[in-house]
Amino acid sequence: MSIERDGNRGLLNGDRENLAERLGPAIEQLTSRVEQLAEQQAQTLRERSPSYQPDRNRVPDEALLPSAHRNLDRTIRTLQDGRAPRPEQVDEAWVARERTEQGLPAREMLDAYRLAHRVVRDTFVQIAAEHNIEPTAVMQGACLLWDMVDAGASQLYAVRKEYELAIARCDEEQRMGFLKDMLRGGLDPASLREAAASYGLDLGRPYVVVRARPRGATSLENLQRQIEAGSRHHGHAALLGIVDGEVIGVAPHRPDIGDMTATVGISVPAHLTEASQSFRSASRMLDVATQFGDIGVFNLNDLGLRVAMAGEPELATLLVRRYLAPLGAHGDFGAELIATLREYFAAGRQITRTARKLNIHPNSIRYRLHRFEELIGVSLEDPRVLTELWWALECSDAHRTDTPVATG
Structure with a gap:
């Protein structure tokens, strides 16, 4: 049995109207059972998808049921039109954003989307059998619903990735804002304590402030990664960022840049409440080392009298x-x-x-x-x-x- 389709994810024009007539009883039953099927989708997800389980409390009914109704509306329109929508025609952007904010992993979100539609598709096939609808029409309808789900999943995935990137950019902006404010002394003690904890910094231990400038072919990104890797210490990590062609931040101990070509100024270890003074010291070390053409990591002990000479x-x-x-x-x-x-x-x-x-x-x-x-x-x-x-x-x-x- 072959199913003829046009280039737009659907049946040939002459077959679409005919299919809607042949599937009429099934479409009518789906329409009359919208509320029941919406509840059935929600119940299935609660039972079979971890993030939807009641004890997780990630996706409440007031968020899940509207999505279930939209699944049914789209199913009915697809069977009536004899054409599956293209990804850009499926408006699932709000679902992708909402589920991301609710903490659902991407894979689980897509699996749940397909599972909810499987409930509707299986019900469609069951109703069609009860009304003795010819198998060819049922198969054509099922194929349209598969295409519809693929289109929706593609759009969900694309929007999810775009939204995750936007969230990542926002997180990076917030992280850099905190880092700049801390190094410039623009945070009160309460704000510093709250933000430091969220970024894994320990106010009870000393850190060195880092200000690094790449030389030659060394890239900023590689330099940042090397400093991060070369300054981890017993579970404590560096917090670094790129600002105006330099890598700045704090590290739990003196970083190791290996054989990278860069000049790095660091402060003596101090608590984060003194970060602004430490940043001025690291900046001074960077300027002095750069003036003398030095490559490597330098603090006051390393440069000694050169600091006085530069001044x-x-x-x-x-x-x-x-x-x-x-x-x-x-x-x-x-x-x-x-x-x-x-x-x-x-x-x-x-x-x-x-x-x-x-x-x-x-x-x-x-x-x-x-x-x-x-x-x-x-x-x-x-x-x-x-x-x-x-x-x-x-x-x-x-x-x-x-x-x-x-x-x-």
């Missing part, structure tokens, strides 16, 4: 002019002296290690250091000179150049 640009300029600028008159040799001094400090002022790093004889290192003392008129045995020279090299190194600073 004293006039002193930095004075020291660069005092110790490095005069070497500019000596061209390549002056640049060679600066490179040697940098390696000398990096090697803990050990001449043998410095020579090994530069792949030259230790006596060459001694000669270069002596020439520097002669040219600048200082002694590298003087602690003050060593401190000021290191400061000058660090400030000059922030610009990543081995070219001596020009005089004048």
